[in-house]
Amino acid sequence: MSDKLEIDATLTSYRGRGxxxxxxxxxxxxxxxxxxxxxxVHRISHILRVPEADIFGVIGFYTLFHDEPTGRRIIRxxxxxxxALAGADAVLHEVCQRLGIHEGETTPDGKYTVEHSPCLGLxxxxxxxxxxERGEPDxxxxxxxxxxxxxxxxxxxxxPAGAAxxxxxxxxxxxxxxxxxxxxxxxxxxxxxxxxSPEDVIAEVEASGLIGRGxxxxxxxxxxxxxxxxxxxxxxVVCNAxxxxxxxxxxxxxxxxxxxxxxxxxxxxAYAVGAKKAYIFIRGEYPKATAILADAIDDAEAQxxxxxxxxxxxxxxxxxxxxGAGAYICGEETAxxxxxxxxxxxxxxxxPYPTTFGLFGLxxxxxxxxxxxxxxxxxxxxxxxxxxxxxxxxxxxxxxxxSGHVGAPGVYEIEPGMTLRHFxxxxxxxxxxxxxxxxxxxAAGTFLLPDEIDVRLTFEDLRAAGSxxxxxxxxxxxxxxxxxxxxxxVGRFFQHESCGKCFPCQLGTQRQVEILxxxxxxxxxxxxxxxxxxxTMTEASICGLGHTAGIAVMSAIEKFPEMxxxxxxxxx
Amino acid sequence: MTDETxxxxxxxxxxxxxxxxxxxxxxxxxxxxxxxxxxxxxTSPNGLCRICVVDVDGGRVLQPxxxxxxxxxxxxxxxxxxxxxxxxxxxxMLNASVNLEQAPEMQQMMxxxxxxxxxxxxxxxxxxxxxxDNPFYVRDYEQCVLCWRCVQVCAxxxxxxxxxxxxxRGHETSVAxxxxxxxxxxxxxxxxxxxxxxxxxxxxxxxxxxxxQGWTADELRRNTRRAKKRxxxxxx
Numbered sequence: 001m002s003d004k005l006e007i008d009a010t011l012t013s014y015r016g017r018g019x020x021x022x023x024x025x026x027x028x029x030x031x032x033x034x035x036x037x038x039x040x041v042h043r044i045s046h047i048l049r050v051p052e053a054d055i056f057g058v059i060g061f062y063t064l065f066h067d068e069p070t071g072r073r074i075i076r077x078x079x080x081x082x083x084a085l086a087g088a089d090a091v092l093h094e095v096c097q098r099l100g101i102h103e104g105e106t107t108p109d110g111k112y113t114v115e116h117s118p119c120l121g122l123x124x125x126x127x128x129x130x131x132x133e134r135g136e137p138d139x140x141x142x143x144x145x146x147x148x149x150x151x152x153x154x155x156x157x158x159x160p161a162g163a164a165x166x167x168x169x170x171x172x173x174x175x176x177x178x179x180x181x182x183x184x185x186x187x188x189x190x191x192x193x194x195x196x197s198p199e200d201v202i203a204e205v206e207a208s209g210l211i212g213r214g215x216x217x218x219x220x221x222x223x224x225x226x227x228x229x230x231x232x233x234x235x236x237v238v239c240n241a242x243x244x245x246x247x248x249x250x251x252x253x254x255x256x257x258x259x260x261x262x263x264x265x266x267x268x269x270a271y272a273v274g275a276k277k278a279y280i281f282i283r284g285e286y287p288k289a290t291a292i293l294a295d296a297i298d299d300a301e302a303q304x305x306x307x308x309x310x311x312x313x314x315x316x317x318x319x320x321x322x323x324g325a326g327a328y329i330c331g332e333e334t335a336x337x338x339x340x341x342x343x344x345x346x347x348x349x350x351x352p353y354p355t356t357f358g359l360f361g362l363x364x365x366x367x368x369x370x371x372x373x374x375x376x377x378x379x380x381x382x383x384x385x386x387x388x389x390x391x392x393x394x395x396x397x398x399x400x401x402x403s404g405h406v407g408a409p410g411v412y413e414i415e416p417g418m419t420l421r422h423f424x425x426x427x428x429x430x431x432x433x434x435x436x437x438x439x440x441x442x443a444a445g446t447f448l449l450p451d452e453i454d455v456r457l458t459f460e461d462l463r464a465a466g467s468x469x470x471x472x473x474x475x476x477x478x479x480x481x482x483x484x485x486x487x488x489x490v491g492r493f494f495q496h497e498s499c500g501k502c503f504p505c506q507l508g509t510q511r512q513v514e515i516l517x518x519x520x521x522x523x524x525x526x527x528x529x530x531x532x533x534x535x536t537m538t539e540a541s542i543c544g545l546g547h548t549a550g551i552a553v554m555s556a557i558e559k560f561p562e563m564x565x566x567x568x569x570x571x572x
Numbered sequence: 573m574t575d576e577t578x579x580x581x582x583x584x585x586x587x588x589x590x591x592x593x594x595x596x597x598x599x600x601x602x603x604x605x606x607x608x609x610x611x612x613x614x615t616s617p618n619g620l621c622r623i624c625v626v627d628v629d630g631g632r633v634l635q636p637x638x639x640x641x642x643x644x645x646x647x648x649x650x651x652x653x654x655x656x657x658x659x660x661x662x663x664x665m666l667n668a669s670v671n672l673e674q675a676p677e678m679q680q681m682m683x684x685x686x687x688x689x690x691x692x693x694x695x696x697x698x699x700x701x702x703x704x705d706n707p708f709y710v711r712d713y714e715q716c717v718l719c720w721r722c723v724q725v726c727a728x729x730x731x732x733x734x735x736x737x738x739x740x741r742g743h744e745t746s747v748a749x750x751x752x753x754x755x756x757x758x759x760x761x762x763x764x765x766x767x768x769x770x771x772x773x774x775x776x777x778x779x780x781x782x783x784x785q786g787w788t789a790d791e792l793r794r795n796t797r798r799a800k801k802r803x804x805x806x807x808x
Binding site for chain 2: 038041051052053054055056057060061067327344349495496497498499500501502503504506507508509510511514518523529532533535536538539540541542547
C-alpha cells in the first residue's frame with residue numbers, strides 16, 4: 001500500500017532525532033493514518049527513544065491527537081460564548097441529527113466524527129468550526145452552515161476579510177497575506193545588522209516602553225536584556241502563537257495578513273538576545289496561519305533575509321514552526337517549552353524563569369506574536385514615535401479583538417487611552433441592542449457593567465478599575481444574552497483546559513463547573529463555594545491558567561449577585 | 573547549598589537557615605508543622621498538591637513550602653486566613669473527587685483544617701474499578717490523589733522502567749500504562765517501589781488486598797504466585 005510506504009518513509013526521516021520531535025512525528029502519523037495506533041507508538045518509541053507509556057501520555061494530553069480510529073472527516077464546532085450567541089449549538093445539534101450520532105461519536109460508516117471545540121479564534125466570523133479531512137490540510141470554517149460541514153471537500157479556506165486602518169494591520173490587505181515584495185526587504189533588520197549592536201536594539205525597544213501583548217504585560221526590552229545577559233552556549237527565541245484565550249484572535253489576523261512583519265520581529269529578537277534558532281509555536285487550530293507562515297519563511301530564506309549569514313551580515317537564524325495539538329495551557333510559556341520538548345504540556349515551577357532556564361533548559365526569550373510585530377516598527381520609526389502613541393504606561397498601538405453584540409466584530413488597532421465607550425460607539429460599529437455587560441480580557445477576564453465603560457483602554461486604567469487588558473479580548477453582550485449560559489461556557493472551558501498538574505486548578509475547575517451547571521437553581525452555599533474555589537485557584541495554583549480560572553466567575557458574583565441567590569430566578 | 577546562612581521570620585519567630593533551604597526545611601527546623609501530600613523525600617518535588625502553601629510577605633499568590641526557597645528578611649506566615657482557606661478548600665475538593673477512606677494522613681488533615689466532608693454536594697467522584705492484573709499488587713485509582721510519586725519512581729526518580737504514565741488531563745487525569753495494557757504486558761519489573769510511595773490505598777500489595785477480600789490461605793497462595801517466566805525485579 002502506498003499509504004504504508006509513505007508512512008514508513010516519514011518515520012525513517014525522523015531517525016537520529018530525539019524526544020523533541022514527538023509532536024511533529026505524531027502529526028505526521030495521524031495525518032497519514034487518521035489516528036495513532038499502539039503499533040505506530042511502538043515504532044515511534046524505537047525511532048525517538050521515548051518510552052511507549054510516555055508517548056501514550058502525550059497523545060492523551062493533546063485533544064487534537066487521537067489514539068482510536070476517527071471518522072475520515074472530523075468536524076469540531078466551537079462551543080464558546082461568541083459562537084454560542086451566533087447559534088453554534090444549533091449547528092452542532094443539526095449536524096449530529098443529520099448524521100444520526102451524538103456529539104463525540106463517529107458515524108457507523110466511518111465517514112464523520114463530530115465534536116465540540118474550545119474557542120477557535122474566529123469569533124469575528126462566528127459560528128466557527130475546524131474541519132479535518134484525512135489526507136488533506138485542516139481547514140477553518142467561518143459562519144458555518146450544515147452544507148459546508150457535510151458537503152464535498154473543496155479545500156478552500158473561508159477567508160475572513162479586511163483589516164482596520166492601522167500600522168500593524170495594512171488596510172490595503174483584503175484577504176491575501178502580504179507578500180514579501182509588498183512588505184519590503186526587512187529594512188529594520190538590515191538597519192540593526194548594519195548600524196546597531198544587539199545592545200542598541202535592546203536599548204531602543206526598552207526606550208519605546210513596549211510591554212508584552214500576550215496578557216502578562218512584562219516589559220519586552222527587559223526580557224531581552226535578561227536573556228542576553230544569561231549564561232548559556234545557546235539561546236532561543238520562542239514566538240508564542242498559541243493564542244487560545246476565548247474571544248482573542250488578533251494574533252491569527254496578524255499572522256494571516258502580515259507574516260513578514262512577524263518574521264522580521266523574530267529575527268530582531270534573535271539578533272538582540274543572541275539566538276540562532278527560533279521557534280514559532282502555533283496552536284493546532286490555526287491551519288491557515290501555519291501554512292502562510294511556512295510559505296513566508298521559504299520566501300524570506302530564498303531572498304537571504306533569513307537563514308545563514310543573513311544579508312551577509314554574519315548573523316544566522318533558523319526559524320522553525322511547531323504546531324500545537326489542542327491545549328490552551330500551552331499558551332503558558334513553560335508549558336509551551338514542554339510541548340516543544342515533546343512532553344505533556346505541564347507548566348513548570350518558576351523560578352527559574354525562562355530568561356535563564358527556558359526551552360531545553362537554556363536562556364529563552366518567549367514573546368507574543370503582536371509583541372514581536374511591534375519590534376520592526378520601533379526600529380524603523382524610532383522609540384520616540386512608539387512612545388508618542390498611547391499613554392505612559394501603555395505605549396504604542398494596541399490590537400484588540402472585539403466580538404459579540406457589536407456592528408462590526410473584528411480586530412482593531414487602537415491608541416491606548418481611548419475609552420471603552422468610545423471604542424464601542426465609534427470604532428467597532430456600535431452596539432447592537434442594549435448593553436448588558438462587557439467581558440474584558442477573555443474567559444480569564446472580568447465583567448464591566450454599562451456604567452463602567454467610561455474606563456480608558458490602557459493597561460493601567462483597567463488594572464486600577466479591577467479589570468484587565470489581558471490579551472485584548474472584548475466580548476460584548478446585550479440584554480438578550482443569557483449570562484448564566486456564558487458563565488457555564490467559561491466554566492466548561494477551564495475544566496476542559498486545566499492540565500491537571502496542581503490540585504487547586506485540577507479540582508477547582510471541576511468543582512467550579514459543577515456549581516455553574518446548576519446556576520439556574522443554585523443550592524444554598526453555592527456562592528460561598530465558588531468564592532472559596534475561586535480564591536484557592538487564584539492564590540494557590542502553579543500557573544497563570546489556574547490563577548485566572550475563577551476570575552470571571554468571581555467578577556460575576558460581584559457584579560451580578562442576584563444571579564447566585566437561591567431562588568434568584570423568581571425575582572428576575 | 574553554601575555554608576552561608578540567612579535569617580527570616582516564620583510565624584513571628586526569627587530563624588537562621590542555610591542559604592538555599594526550602595521553606596519546608598526551615599519549618600521542620602523550627603518545629604513548625606506544614607502538611608504535605610505530594611512531597612516525598614525520595615522523589616523530585618513538583619509542588620503540585622499545594623497543601624503546603626504559605627504566605628510570604630503577603631504576596632499576590634501563596635508559595636509552596638516544599639520548593640520555595642527561604643528569602644533573607646522575609647516574613648512567612650504558615651497559618652493565616654489565606655493559607656487556612658486554601659488548605660481547607662483543597663482538602664474539601666479532593667475529598668469530593670477521591671475516596672480517601674484508606675488515607676489516614678489525609679483524614680487527619682481534614683480534621684485539623686476543619687474541612688467539611690460534604691462541602692461539595694453532587695460532585696463527580698473519580699470512580700474506577702480495581703485493576704487486578706498481576707500477582708504482586710492491585711491498583712484502585714478511585715483512591716488515587718494524583719501525587720505522581722508512583723510515576724516518578726517508575727521513571728527517572730528511581731527505577732527507569734517507564735511502565736507508568738499519566739493519561740488524559742485536568743480532572744480526568746489518571747495514572748495508566750501505555751494503552752492501558754496489563755502490568756504483566758508492560759515493562760513493569762515488579763520492584764514494588766510505586767506501592768511503597770503511594771500515600772493512599774490506591775496501590776496495595778496483593779496479599780494485603782486478598783486478606784481484605786477474605787481470601788483463604790489457599791487462595792492467597794494461588795493468586796499471588798509468581799509467573800513461571802522470569803519476572804525480573806528484586807522483589808522483597
